[in-house]
Amino acid sequence: MRAPRFLLPVSALLLFPAGCATDPDPAASAAGTVQVDATDDRCAPSRTELPAGVTTLSITNGGRQVTEVYVYDGDRIVTEKENIGPGTSYDLAVDLPAGSYVLACKPGMVGEGIRTELVVSGEGRQEDPAAAQAAQDYRDWVTAQADALVPAVEAFAAAVKSGDVERAKALYAPSREPWERIEPVAESFGDLDPRMDAREADLAAGEAFTGWHRLEKALWTGEDLAALAPVADQLVADATELRQRVPNAVITATSVGNGAKELLDEVATGKITGEEEAFSHTDLVDFSANVEGAAKAFEVLRPLVEQNAPELATQLDERFVAVDAALARHRDGDGFASYDTVEEVDRRELARVVDALSEPLSRLSAAAAA
Structure with a gap:
């Protein structure tokens, strides 16, 4: 869960979403594409009755505030895009079966947002067996990560409750890694994310x-841990609930591709800036886990990407290698250096390689759906 911010390319260490066009697509009225006019007081799709299947939401933020756009199925988040800056646009692909949904724009990235109902009808196109397999492979991996999350959180919470500060510090970052790898799926259960991962x-x-x-x-900061036992217990309960809810997560080839881009956005908005782990400075552990999650998404989608956009597959391979190499320079034993020891020039290099990966990764979902 992130505080509102407006992102510039992270290679500049400023605030602006990489890969977003500044002008809307002139062909946005084409079949399969819905224009979304998002302003500070408006969230207007060009149509609200959609055919089942893949739709591209061509979002243009004409307001003065950074905004984010969500599609909800009841209380579940089907897809989302955060940090859409004023005067920018973003194409967000979403695969919707027949049913009723809610489109929400959130100026300032706060509150329930401006909401519009969407009605989806029809059977959609027959699902590509390769796309179905990719979604299942990713679901299996998310399940394994959720399985690993629970005991990791239990061990961390036990150390906190016992008052063993050094052990709790050592277990803090590892307890977060499974979450960081599957964060887009975890965040789709909107009530769990603010309880588990909100920064102050x-x-x-x-x-x-x-x-x-x-x-x-x-x-x-040296607080007395005795009073925080209920917080530790609640974190265990929430991790357990997440594991129980993973089977109900909406996972399609399109959402897997969108999730990969969201993970790189997480790196850009919290890890590169050092805002995520303001006290522990374990940002590089989170950074690595986010990249691992994005790489897994690409791995399961690779057969589709190689079929539909082979040049994109090659480019993504090269860019992931560059990110891994930049991260490797900051390894310290089995972990990573404290982020407050990373020099500004090295932060800029990390930002540069993330920015270079972010642009082609923004095309992953479309390539998988082609």
Whole structure:
């Protein structure tokens, strides 16, 4: 969960979403594409009755605030795009079976947003067996990560409750890695994300500060841990609930591709800037896990990408290698250097390779759906 911000290419270490066009596609009225006019007080799709199957939401932010766009199926997030800056646009592909949905634009990236109902009808095109296999392979991997999350969180919480500060510090970052690898799926259960992963800066007035970052702050600022046992217990309960809810997650080849791009956006908005782990400075552990999750998404989609856009597959291979090499320079034993020791020139290099990967990764979903 992230505080609102407007991103410039991360290679400049400024705030602007890489890969977004500044002008809307003139062919946005084409079949399969729905224009979404998002402003500070408007969320207007060009049509609200859609055929089942893949639709591209061509989102243009004509307002003054950074915005984000969600598609909900009940309380589940089907897809989302954060950090759409003023005057920019973004194409978001979504695969929707017949049913009723809600499109929400959130100016300032806060609140329930401006909402519009969408009605999807028809059977859609027959699913490509390769796409179905990719989605199943990714679901199996997400399930394995959720399985690993629970005992990791249990061990961390036990250390917190026992008052063993050094052990709790050592277990903090590892307990987060499975979450960071599958963060787009985890975030699709919107009530769990703010309880488990909200930073203090993300909180609305009166909202409780819980989860990993509440415990992180206590550990690295010397707070008495005894009073935080309920927070540790709730984190275990939430991790367990996430594992139970993973089988109900909406996972398609398109959502897997979108999720890969979301993970790189997570790196750009929190890890490169050092905002995510403000007290522990374990940002590079999260960075690595986000990249691993994006790489897994590409791995399961590779057969589709090689069939539909072989040049993109080659480019993504090269860019992932570059990111891995840049990260490797900051390894420290089995982990990574504390991010507060990483020099500015090295942060800029990390930002550059992430930015270079982000642009082709933004085309992964479309290539998988072609």
